[in-house]
Amino acid sequence: MESLTTNEEQVMAIIWSLEKALVRDVLNAYPAPKPPYTTLASIMKQLEKKGFLDHRTYGTTHEYYPLVSKTAYQNRSFNQLVTNYFEGSAKNVLSFMVKEKKLSGKDLEDLEKLVETLKNQHTS
Known part of the structure; x- marks a missing residue:
């Protein structure tokens, strides 16, 4: 599992809470200052490439859903933190x-x- 940037983690947190979402749904839930729609869409495409998201297509609209659970990511991130900074x-x-x-x-x-x-x- 790849590491996520701070922006990617923020997007994933929103998607985990929504369970599935269009880009505009994530944008609506995003705290201020909100990124431009196109920037957010790019982050979501990157999350898809990293294997964290997938989507269903309805015409020209993509509905994204997580492939990695919040718990799985928390476990991996915490274990990495403990290993890297606290000698395991x-x-x-x-x-x-x-x-x-x-x-x-x-x-x-x-x-x-x-x-x-x-x-x-x-x-x-």
Whole structure:
């Protein structure tokens, strides 16, 4: 699976939320400043070439739909992030998040409960 640019990710996020869309549907859902229609159409064609989208044709209109799920892309992107920046260690990710104050006290409590639940499942 290829990497996506920031603009391509933004378009995919819209299409994942809509499930299927014409270029104008994506443009309507796009936050300001909106790109020109032709630029957006080009991004969607590029996403199709990369294997993220396909389309159905109705006359001269193309209705696009995702070939890659949001979950699959999230998993790949997160695994790549962990590998490239945290030596492949989830512990390093969590340590970084704690040090950078990206986790609240509530988040830490929830993580502790999750760890305890997982430990109990493994010992049962």
